[in-house]
Amino acid sequence: MNPITQDPPWGVVGEHSMVATGHPLAAMAAAQMLREGGSAVDAAIAADAVLGVVEPMATGIGGDVLAMVVPPGEAPLSYNGTGRAPAQFSLDALNLLPDRRIPERHVFSVTVPGVVRGWHDLHGRYGRLPWHRLFQSAIQTAREGFPVAPVAEREWALFEPVLRLDPVSAVLYRADALPRAGERFANPELAAVLEALASEGPDAFYLGTPAAAAARAVQQLGGALTADDFSRHSGHFATPASARFRGLTVLECPPNTHGIAVLHALEALDALSLDPADPATTVSMVEHMGRAMQHAKETVADPAGNTVCTVVVDASGLAITLMSSIFKRFGSGIAAPGCGFVLQNRGSGFSQPGHINGPGPDKRPYHTVVPAAVLKDGAFHAGLGVVGGAMQPQGQVQLITRLAAWGQPLQTAIDAPRWRLEAERALALESGTQPAVAEALRAAGYHEPHGLGELGGRSDFGGAQVVLRDPQGRLIGGSDKRKDGLALAA
Secondary structure, eight states, rough: OOOEEEETTTEEEESOOEEEEEHHHHHHHHHHHHTTTOOHHHHHHHHHHHHHOTTTOOTTTTTTTEEEOTTTSSEEEEEOOOOOTTTTOOGGGGGGGGGGOOOSSGGGGOOOOOOOHHHHHHHHEEEOGEEEGGGHHHHHHHHHOOEEHHHHHHHHHHHHHHTSHHHHHHHOOOOOOOOTTEEEEOOOOHHHHHHHHHOOOTTTSSSSSSHHHHHHHHHHOOOOHHHHHHHHHOEEEEOOOOEETTTEEEEEEEETTHHHHHHHHHHTTTTSOTTTTTTHHHHHHHHHHHHHHHHHHHTTTTOEEEEEEEEETTTTOOOOEEEEEESSSTTTTTTEEETTTEOOOOGGOOOTTTTOHHHHHTTOOOOOOOOOOEETTEEEEEEEEEEEEEEHHHHHHHHIIIIIIIIIHHHHHHHSEEEEOSSBBEEEEOOOHHHHHHHHHHHHTTOOOOOSSSTTTOOOEEEEEEEETTTTTTTTEEEEETTTOEEEEE
């Protein structure tokens, strides 16, 4: 590995390759793949597999994956690994639900997991190392255990009631004796599943015991998910959506994600002066972000999560932003018995029947995961993601504005206080927001959020992972202090 230099405002500096991800064990797994000659995609998959072990409330093989890939000298590609509603899903079943909407923690919220197939599709196109090698760190971590990190401990405790909704989840994730920070937690059931998919490929998941166990668990609760839904799952590569901002090209995954909200907001803001010293600038940012999210709500779906993000650039220049998620913390709360993971609750992102995002058999719901990249003069300039459900597009707009319009150093831009729209005029402000900015926003009619769901009034301001290339060609990595991760030069 190259020597690591740290300049607090700028971030971690590296000459050849860089990793930014949400946990030190994930960063080390990615760096090891790079040292062995693996690609950025190999490294990102290895990191993501570890994240599913050490942050089970955020991601895992029961969730979805999306990615933005920028190969050197080639056109960028996005990957959509989001799963569909069960083929036997019945709209009549919604008649007993309030407003015919799927609740966040409900058996109808379970959609087919896309992570494992997504890893395999990405590796098939961009991987260099053998498939089985990518999972050794995750397998070892799950089998031998790991010290629970501080942010993970807080989220584990905050969402303990979700675990108690399902007896298998309650035992798996120790609802009666929640792990404390620094305490070791092991998941041997997950280690066995990861070993099987490492040796046999994705069929071990989609055609094997995990699919059957998940289907039985859902059906016992009145859901429609079947093993056939797993066997028919597929993801796809696509051309990214894009917009110009301050001479840069910002790339987002197209619908069914709300990446278009980022693009619409940035296009509107690009016409403004965006004076960082003027509180009215922040008011304008919030207003344009609100309009962009409303547009997404009307044309894609209802915004609504927890996610992890890994950004890797390798020595060849291949870059990837990879994000996976089980949506809300601990997803649906429904575990696949004997398999060590919970199923996502993406189906709660569906709107009411009749909406463009209304639920239906084999339909993909609105998705909040939006990995991004930025090009400068047609070449890779940055890869980034900001986790946190509806915070994702808002965090990206704030971060890109600070970097591209205000010229702030990377780590400074990541650490800066954020705002988060939680409803049309409900705006949470992070501690440290300048009083003049807060006053201007309140005068514009934005009020503190209260009683708006699990995080209402105690907002999650996200967690950013960023790697960018500076004018000298060096790689600068930044990792959000709001999470447990780090940036690592490799």
